[in-house]
Amino acid sequence: MNKALRKAVIAGNWKMNKTPSEAKALLNEIAPLVKDADCEVVACVPYVDLTTAVEAVKGTNIKIGAENAHWEEKGAFTGEISTGMLKEVGAEYVVLGHSERRQYFGETDETVNKRTKAVLKAGLKPIVCVGELLWERECNITEEVIARQIKLDFFDVTAEDMKNVVIAYEPVWAIGTGKTATADQAEEVCAFIRATLAKLYSQDVADGVTIQYGGSMNDANAAELLSKENVDGGLIGGASLVAEKFAAIVKAASV
Ligand code: PGA
Numbered sequence: 588m589n590k591a592l593r594k595a596v597i598a599g600n601w602k603m604n605k606t607p608s609e610a611k612a613l614l615n616e617i618a619p620l621v622k623d624a625d626c627e628v629v630a631c632v633p634y635v636d637l638t639t640a641v642e643a644v645k646g647t648n649i650k651i652g653a654e655n656a657h658w659e660e661k662g663a664f665t666g667e668i669s670t671g672m673l674k675e676v677g678a679e680y681v682v683l684g685h686s687e688r689r690q691y692f693g694e695t696d697e698t699v700n701k702r703t704k705a706v707l708k709a710g711l712k713p714i715v716c717v718g719e720l721l722w723e724r725e726c727n728i729t730e731e732v733i734a735r736q737i738k739l740d741f742f743d744v745t746a747e748d749m750k751n752v753v754i755a756y757e758p759v760w761a762i763g764t765g766k767t768a769t770a771d772q773a774e775e776v777c778a779f780i781r782a783t784l785a786k787l788y789s790q791d792v793a794d795g796v797t798i799q800y801g802g803s804m805n806d807a808n809a810a811e812l813l814s815k816e817n818v819d820g821g822l823i824g825g826a827s828l829v830a831e832k833f834a835a836i837v838k839a840a841s842v
Pocket residue numbers: 600757761762763764765801802803804822823824825826
């Protein structure tokens with residue numbers, strides 16, 4: 588299987604932005620602009636926006652995702668949200684292991700692994716984020732860091748389940764900084780992720796996994812990044828909050 592056979596996934600990661608009414612307004616603005624997309628279009632929104640967002644995209648080609656999920660089905664986990672809750676409100680995707688969760692909220696590869704398995708078990712699609720810090724890149728250990736994250740985050744995830752997995756390569760130094768990885772840097776690491784999956788599973792499994800790039804992707808640089816063989820989509824932060832910019836990225840993925 589090659590890039591042409593993998594479905595491109597362009598997902599907005601809204602982070603802690605937009606109230607429910609603002610979410611509705613933004614999705615209403617985005618929907619007509621992306622209606623002819625030849626890729627999967629996803630908006631991952633704050634928990635309290637989910638119900639409104641699912642309602643707002645009814646009859647459109649936009650799918651809705653959450654920004655995290657707990658691994659237990661229920662229980663004494665104040666402030667957490669279960670996969671069953673997300674399913675019931677109509678979310679289809681879940682961002683997991685974002686570097687902001689790893690940096691500010693104590694997320695580890697072990698908890699990312701637990702969340703990934705729970706999300707898959709519930710029939711939701713995880714978008715699992717991996718990426719190196721700037722100093723790790725400077726110390727030339729990007730591949731070690733990525734390989735470790737892939738091995739740990741997908742520990743015990745079956746080849747069958749890998750069909751529903753999206754991986755986002757997000758170099759931490761490129762997130763929200765305006766410093767995009769060059770298309771060649773993005774391709775190099777996305778190809779390395781695929782090679783790592785081929786070793787852990789098989790070439791067939793690796794060839795089927797959608798691997799996104801994320802980190803200051805915008806309307807100006809998306810086409811070049813997405814032209815690379817192993818870059819199958821994007822996880823978009825800042826630019827996903829501006830309808831025209833997000834739509835332009837979707838368009839770049841649709842050629
Ligand atoms: P950014 O965020 O596009 O604002 O850099 C990307 C992300 O954090 O997923």
